[in-house]
Amino acid sequence: MTNLISIDRRTVLAAGLGLLAAPIINTRYAMAATSGTENQMNAATPPQINRFKLGSFTVTVVKDGSDVIEKPGSTFGTNQAPETVDQLLSANFLPADKFVNSYSPAIVDTGTDVILVDTGLGAASRERGMGLLKDGLAAAGYTPDQITVVALTHMHGDHIGGLMEDGAPAFKNARYVAGQAEYDFWSDKAREGTPAENGHKLVLRNVAPLAEKTTFIKEGEPVVSGITAMLATGHTPGHMVFHVESDGKRLLMTGDTANHYILSLQRPDWEVRFDMDKADAAASRKKVFDMVATDRIAFLGYHMPFPAVGFVERYETGYRFVPKTYQFDI
Numbered sequence: 629m630t631n632l633i634s635i636d637r638r639t640v641l642a643a644g645l646g647l648l649a650a651p652i653i654n655t656r657y658a659m660a661a662t663s664g665t666e667n668q669m670n671a672a673t674p675p676q677i678n679r680f681k682l683g684s685f686t687v688t689v690v691k692d693g694s695d696v697i698e699k700p701g702s703t704f705g706t707n708q709a710p711e712t713v714d715q716l717l718s719a720n721f722l723p724a725d726k727f728v729n730s731y732s733p734a735i736v737d738t739g740t741d742v743i744l745v746d747t748g749l750g751a752a753s754r755e756r757g758m759g760l761l762k763d764g765l766a767a768a769g770y771t772p773d774q775i776t777v778v779a780l781t782h783m784h785g786d787h788i789g790g791l792m793e794d795g796a797p798a799f800k801n802a803r804y805v806a807g808q809a810e811y812d813f814w815s816d817k818a819r820e821g822t823p824a825e826n827g828h829k830l831v832l833r834n835v836a837p838l839a840e841k842t843t844f845i846k847e848g849e850p851v852v853s854g855i856t857a858m859l860a861t862g863h864t865p866g867h868m869v870f871h872v873e874s875d876g877k878r879l880l881m882t883g884d885t886a887n888h889y890i891l892s893l894q895r896p897d898w899e900v901r902f903d904m905d906k907a908d909a910a911a912s913r914k915k916v917f918d919m920v921a922t923d924r925i926a927f928l929g930y931h932m933p934f935p936a937v938g939f940v941e942r943y944e945t946g947y948r949f950v951p952k953t954y955q956f957d958i
């Protein structure tokens with residue numbers, strides 16, 4: 629009996645891996661393996677993509693990578709007793725000692741424009757098996773030169789890291805759309821000597837050289853026809869979400885408004901280490917996800933489990949995440 633089960637498991641595993649990996653064994657992926665099964669999966673397989681229709685638009689989500697992070701409670705629920713965080717994880721069938729964080733830039737193809745929302749971690753993270761957007765674009769049938777607009781939810785490294793490639797713009801035909809308040813904060817010399825100094829330097833390297841081709845927008849302004857920005861601050865001072873609508877179908881691209889599908893959504897008030905203004909971030913989480921729940925629309929959360937798209941319903945003191953399945957396919 630034991631033997632039968634293990635043979636079955638081996639056969640199934642071998643078949644599955646063969647299907648995914650055989651046509652595209654790539655030494656760079658193989659070499660890039662680091663510790664942790666998630667990273668090994670990044671390293672051993674081509675980037676995952678997920679494509680769906682939204683009205684007359686096509687949305688393609690690309691997995692730039694994922695990593696395994698120790699101690700969920702030191703990132704989420706930092707103002708809670710550790711056992712309170714552990715209990716919520718356990719109740720949701722999740723381990724208490726580590727969590728998986730994934731990165732999901734996405735392309736909205738309107739037929740007129742090809743808009744890339746956020747750019748992943750970029751070249752600096754490739755040796756850790758991440759920064760795979762470039763390969764994901766190729767897998768999705770896009771070349772970097774086809775991107776007409778790059779829109780940024782905010783200017784943390786995992787969102788702007790892919791803007792440059794070898795010191796030159798990665799998307800050479802694109803114009804850019806970014807938040808005025810976000811750029812003003814990070815590009816300001818006043819960040820020198822503060823905890824935001826590294827972010828400031830990265831913005832000077834990756835965003836400032838593109839400023840002449842960038843439209844800096846405010847609350848309620850369009851990215852392109854059908855995509856509108858809304859401020860949802862707190863994670864960063866100018867963090868924005870993008871409301872996408874085509875033929876009555878809607879998707880809210882929520883960026884880093886909520887970054888864990890259980891800890892941030894079920895407990896939106898819990899403090900999060902990476903939220904720069906914690907009270908403001910909690911208020912934004914509730915404003916944004918109240919709208920997602922009330923209007924029963926889909927959302928794409930950059931760090932949600934791939935493909936990072938789902939719905940929410942109100943639940944206890946927050947929201948229950950309902951991952952998308954075939955809603956867009958039929």
Ligand SMILES: [Zn+2]
Nearest residue numbers: 784786884930
């Ligand atoms: Zn992020």
